[in-house]
Amino acid sequence: MGADKQLTINATGYPATNDTWRTVQGAMDDIFEAVAGLAGKQTILTGVRVVAPSVIYSGGYVAYDSEVLPFISGAYNEWVTIIEENTTAEYDNDSNNDGVNDVLPVIKNRYMRFGTGGIITFPFANLQRLKTILELSQFALPDNIINIKPNWNAAAGAANEILNKPINLLTVLARGRVYIGDVGGTGSYTISFPNVGTTEYMPVITFMSGSAGTAGSTHDLTYATHSYNTTSFVLQLRQMGNSVQDLYVNYFLIPRF
Structure with missing residues (x-):
């Protein structure tokens, strides 16, 4: 739970109200929204790799907008979709006095998988894979790039060409x-x-x-x-x-x- 939201339980018989559960959910939402925001709108956080030699992709986690969603293992498809499933339960309440307790949603489960038919569908190619912190820390420019010296007179297309030079600068003959x-x-x-x-x-x-x-x-x-x-x-x-x-x-x- 985030440090900004903490439950204080001093004894048995804790009053677990709707506000209690909203506090728990809100604390976790804050953390995952921060992770999703850092990763980007449509990125693969972990997993979602081909299981050789088949065309089956492993499960993993992806960031979509402000959510971190599980990605379900499955056969490759050029489309991916977000599925939303609701689990209902009988409440100890009869809001319309018909003698039957209300049946209402209690759990909403969202995940991403290959295919179509969900509430949001987009191309799998839109998902960009993030580099790990270890991969980023090991990155270095090749010597043949580091040692290139820009040259004002380099020919167009040369490695040391200076791009976007002002066209009105005077040339001294x-x-x-x-x-x-x-x-x-x-x-x-x-x-x-x-x-x-x-x-x-x-x-x-x-x-x-x-x-x-x-x-x-x-x-x-x-x-x-x-x-x-x-x-x-x-x-x-x-x-x-x-x-x-x-x-x-x-x-x-x-x-x-």
Whole structure:
């Protein structure tokens, strides 16, 4: 009986009323509902296995909704059904005063078996077998799965493919740094890089000063790019003042939208 429901019996002559039996039944229902809830809606808890070499399945226990039900041994069928049987008895009571004691249900028995005809029927394939705690504790991923390193550039279908990658992330075709020094008014510079296989790209440019003393001079520059080739483009610089630069140009190439 659950710890939340306990009978206190201090002496003989205990008054076994309907409330007493409801307490006993309720305590057991709470426990089995918890087990069924943990297992899932349609699961095999124990048993229900083929008895080789026949097609007879052994008995066992299954969880269905909030119930734990016995599963009766029998020959395989693609359907299973829940049977509900009621046992009646004569009560010491005559509610309609016809001189005959009332006959009412006293025991309700529910179980599952192969076949149809019960109050609930569904495919046997719906029942999922639970792994035991021992089986779960012994589970380990194979080394060939544990040691797979995801690769952003892995081919589709490869074991190390990264799934659901954002499609709008920028791909960097090339990157580098070129030393310019002092622009001295205007200048045209060819920026070379390994072959990227396309001219449909956009250079992204940033300036970096080689020394703290010339850092402010980088603000005096404007630039444009042109003449895109698969291995180079041209950077056009113009100085707006007379300051002296110690200029580095950082660049990276991204596909043209």
